[in-house]
Amino acid sequence: MMNSKSLLLMPAFLLATLATTAHAIDSPVLADIQARVGAMETKMIGWRRDIHQHPELSNQEHRTAALVAEHLRRLGLEVRTNVGGTGIVGVLRGAHPGKVVALRADMDALPVKELVDLPFASRAKGKHMGREVDVMHACGHDGHTAILMATAEVLSGMKDRIHGTVKFIFQPAEEGPSEASQHEGEHIGALAMVDAGVLDNPRVDAVFGLHLMPGFPVGTVAYRPGPILASGDSFSIKVSGKQTHGGFPWNGIDPIVSAAQIVMGMQTIVSRQLDLSREPAVLSIGAIRGGNRENIIPDSVEMLGTVRTFDDGMRADTLERMRTTAESIARASGASAEVRFQQPGYAPTINDEALTAQMLPTLKRVTDGKAVLAPKLSASEDFSEYQKKVPGMFFFLGATGPGRNPATAAPNHSPKFEIDEAALAVGARTMTALALDYLGRD
Numbered sequence: 001m002m003n004s005k006s007l008l009l010m011p012a013f014l015l016a017t018l019a020t021t022a023h024a025i026d027s028p029v030l031a032d033i034q035a036r037v038g039a040m041e042t043k044m045i046g047w048r049r050d051i052h053q054h055p056e057l058s059n060q061e062h063r064t065a066a067l068v069a070e071h072l073r074r075l076g077l078e079v080r081t082n083v084g085g086t087g088i089v090g091v092l093r094g095a096h097p098g099k100v101v102a103l104r105a106d107m108d109a110l111p112v113k114e115l116v117d118l119p120f121a122s123r124a125k126g127k128h129m130g131r132e133v134d135v136m137h138a139c140g141h142d143g144h145t146a147i148l149m150a151t152a153e154v155l156s157g158m159k160d161r162i163h164g165t166v167k168f169i170f171q172p173a174e175e176g177p178s179e180a181s182q183h184e185g186e187h188i189g190a191l192a193m194v195d196a197g198v199l200d201n202p203r204v205d206a207v208f209g210l211h212l213m214p215g216f217p218v219g220t221v222a223y224r225p226g227p228i229l230a231s232g233d234s235f236s237i238k239v240s241g242k243q244t245h246g247g248f249p250w251n252g253i254d255p256i257v258s259a260a261q262i263v264m265g266m267q268t269i270v271s272r273q274l275d276l277s278r279e280p281a282v283l284s285i286g287a288i289r290g291g292n293r294e295n296i297i298p299d300s301v302e303m304l305g306t307v308r309t310f311d312d313g314m315r316a317d318t319l320e321r322m323r324t325t326a327e328s329i330a331r332a333s334g335a336s337a338e339v340r341f342q343q344p345g346y347a348p349t350i351n352d353e354a355l356t357a358q359m360l361p362t363l364k365r366v367t368d369g370k371a372v373l374a375p376k377l378s379a380s381e382d383f384s385e386y387q388k389k390v391p392g393m394f395f396f397l398g399a400t401g402p403g404r405n406p407a408t409a410a411p412n413h414s415p416k417f418e419i420d421e422a423a424l425a426v427g428a429r430t431m432t433a434l435a436l437d438y439l440g441r442d
């Protein structure tokens with residue numbers, strides 16, 4: 001027996017499990033969801049293929065957004081367009097009063113040349129940072145959009161049984177800017193939609209999002225309470241010295257040696273200064289540029305890199321230490337270092353523990369037990385911007401088909417990225433069940 005004292009000592013997520021297990025979706029409703037999603041699976045796959053064949057880069061998702069808006073209008077939803085750029089919001093009011101749940105999909109593609117042999121493979125071109133590039137849905141956002149369009153249709157058909165409101169968020173620019181004209185600090189993607197009030201009017205109580213992931217077999221979903229995806233901060237370091245002849249380095253200040261020391265010093269922040277028993281962290285330098293001749297020590301060196309953490313406090317601490325480390329090492333030789341972080345970066349995606357525990361029975365039920373605990377992934381997502389404002393849960397949707405090894409499947413952003421389309425129905429069933437179970441239903 002559980003007494004009140006032991007209840008008080010229980011973590012919030014266990015309490016939530018106790019409180020809500022009884023609401024986990026029951027067989028008739030599950031069968032109804034399965035039938036409704038099954039009946040429109042071919043249509044959903046058709047949308048995905050159409051969007052796949054017509055991929056659009058960040059904040060250029062005009063065709064995709066128009067497709068989504070037209071579909072939501074046809075369903076009779078309240079539709080808002082141009083929310084935070086090309087974003088679309090659809091509001092479905094259930095027959096009964098209740099809470100508000102938001103479901104989010106992202107719509108943008110990447111500057112990647114598709115190498116998958118599909119009849120609907122992309123041959124599209126687009127403008128990325130002012131240059132013409134090949135464009136591909138190499139992150140599965142075509143699937144996310146199709147899944148949410150289908151979920152909107154299924155839930156519209158079940159409106160009479162919904163207690164509360166479902167908000168469908170179709171977000172642009174998850175992958176970051178594609179326009180060279182975008183100025184430093186400008187809000188795009190999730191942040192721009194939050195600025196535009198997507199979580200208000202009516203106020204959202206909880207938000208769910210998913211991501212197609214070839215690392216898991218199709219049929220599974222992977223969840224994780226707490227941090228699931230890392231923060232992502234891009235940075236540049238400019239090391240300035242004094243140009244001189246390579247034969248007389250004492251006549252100048254060598255920024256190349258200083259830059260080399262900074263690269264090594266940066267690695268000791270993660271290995272020697274951060275409490276890695278709390279959360280892991282990763283710091284990578286991806287580019288070093290400087291100099292043009294073997295016997296000239298250049299005036300300056302520029303480095304580019306990325307840093308990832310799973311905790312807001314560790315993130316702030318790491319960025320601070322990076323600045324101190326680079327500046328101090330440069331100063332030791334008379335050089336100077338300027339560290340700049342691209343604003344705004346991505347915060348870690350941290351799933352609300354109580355909400356995750358509350359929805360876990362639903363995830364298990366709707367996948368017939370194939371809900372697995374996900375590892376932390378050191379990729380980033382701007383879904384974190386919604387989670388800063390309201391409790392949210394982000395999960396992975398298994399995308400690798402039978403007979404293939406999820407561990408060796410081409411990852412997101414690869415030109416060979418591929419999904420098994422059976423994942424789309426799993427995604428639509430899961431999103432529908434999450435919304436219904438969160439809100440409560442007849």
Ligand SMILES: [Zn+2]
Nearest residue numbers: 139175412413
């Ligand atoms: Zn991506």
Ligand SMILES: [Zn+2]
Nearest residue numbers: 139141174211
């Ligand atoms: Zn993505």
